[in-house]
Amino acid sequence: MSHAKDVLHVLIDPLVPAEDAALIAGVPPELLPPPEGPVPDRPGWAGRPPKRRERGDSYRWLCYQDGYRAAARHRGGYRIVAAPSLTQELKPYQDSLDTLAATTVTDEMARAAVRDEVWALTQLLWSYAGLAARVTALEEQAESIDADMVSSTPSQTLDAARSAIADRIGRLERFVQNVQEAQQAERAAAEHEEQRVFLRPLLRDQAVQCGSEALDLLARASVGSLAPHLPGPSPEVGASGSPHDSLRMLRQRADDLVERVHALGAGAPSELVAAARHLNVWLKRR
Incomplete structure (x- = not known):
């Protein structure tokens, strides 16, 4: 065991608020208020108060004044001991x-x-x-x-x-x-x-936009080729009717959906309103 001179240490009671405890812990133990007796507002180590405005407080007082005042408020909430x-x-x-x-x-x-x-x-x-x-x-x-x-x-x-x-x-x-x-x-x-x-709203909006674009892509793909010399649509596509019939039915369904959404008025879900708006734009282009 070393017999070097003991170092003073401050033990702060846990009941002291954390903010004040941090201020007290930041002051050297020898500068804290005495455990008993009167506590001066300005201790001797702070030096004399400045008489002229251009002369400020001592550096030591500027560093430790808040901790000194916190210690003065919580006397009995800390002990200065010699750390072994x-x-x-x-x-x-x-x-x-x-x-x-x-x-x-x-x-x-x-x-x-x-x-x-x-x-x-x-x-x-x-x-x-x-x-x-x-x-x-x-x-x-x-x-x-x-x-x-x-x-x-x-x-x-x-x-x-x-x-x-x-x-x-x-x-x-x-x-x-x-x-x-x-x-x-x-x-x-x-x-x-x-x-x-x-x-969530971003993904929902993107899903509505993708659905609108997919619907538009389907409509454009169902029209068929503009070149008359190319072969007609495959049997699978033509089985449900001609391209013109498919487009007409698609327009009717889109127009009916837009009218139903408008009929809902202010109570219509936002995603349906967005879809109807896209369908309306597509119908006007057709």
Whole structure:
């Protein structure tokens, strides 16, 4: 265990709103308001207020004034503690907690649950680090005096506690992963529905247009050749009548359909109105 000077760290209660918590976390711990006593509107580290307009506030105050004021509003909602020096064995746990704390979760209840658990696990991890350091120092002293003075029970219990912390971190990671997968599935479903709603009228209009063009193509194909010396239509085509008869019947059916759509008035479906409009254009060209 390193005996380097401890680094101050801010533990923010999960009940503090996320926006204010982010502001507080952005302020160096030594610049936050004291835990007790009066809180000045402008702390000493901010420097004197500018007397002249061309002289602005200090850079430090411009950077941290919002976080300082948020901390003043939520005194008691955070604690400034000395973060212990973590061993290489514990650093992966702290990295996992830092990653979980920065994870984006849109669901409000899930986000609050993650913040609560990260806050609790951070305190547990630091408590374990501090107690493990004490036990290690105690065992080192006992070895030089009497090894039987210190039982192995504290080390075994600490190992079990570390395993429990690691298990809770793993369960929290799986919970966050499940929430993010659910969020992704929900976004994909919403995008699919949005695309479906957007494409439906376009596809319907295209289908109506293709139907009109197919009808026009059928009519032009049924007229037959304009060259008199070419052979007539095949028996299959001529079986239902001459080309002129087919075209006349087609015109009658198209004209009848247009009249029926017009008879529906304002209650006519939009696709039928579009089809009737195309048929009307075709009839006028014929």
